[in-house]
């Protein structure tokens with residue numbers, strides 16, 4: 333595995349041409365600067381709540397509601413803009429892990445939960461991560477801006493799956 337194709341962390345803000353080049357190659361480090369790669373590599377003291385061969389889950393450091401978890405890929409993927417049709421199953425597994433962690437933490441599943449991705453350049457960390465939040469009804473105004481239904485930066489899994497990954501904001 334080489335670092336070829338891996339670009340500066342701000343690449344997602346400047347264009348997606350290089351993203352596909354980096355897809356599918358396991359980035360063992362994702363660069364020392366990528367905090368989620370460090371967590372995936374077990375090099376932080378972040379408590380990993382759930383994990384399997386390809387995904388892991390931990391608490392968001394700045395929770396927007398009482399329950400706010402992140403599901404990330406162990407492999408470095410820059411953002412949801414790099415997702416293609418072949419990633420549908422991966423996204424579904426991310427959602428399944430998001431549901432599992434909510435259930436494990438005794439979240440009332442009758443409360444509305446929100447799951448989704450931030451669009452570059454509004455990603456706080458340029459490593460693919462699914463936000464799982466609940467209960468959505470208690471989001472403050474600031475959280476609504478970041479994760480709410482009217483946020484232009486937050487696209488839900490439903491919309492991304494329904495679009496077949498041809499969401500106008502996702503496709504280049």
Ligand SMILES: [Zn+2]
Pocket residue numbers: 361362366367368369370407408409458459
């Ligand atoms: Zn990373």
Ligand SMILES: [Zn+2]
Pocket residue numbers: 449450454455456457461463
């Ligand atoms: Zn985010």
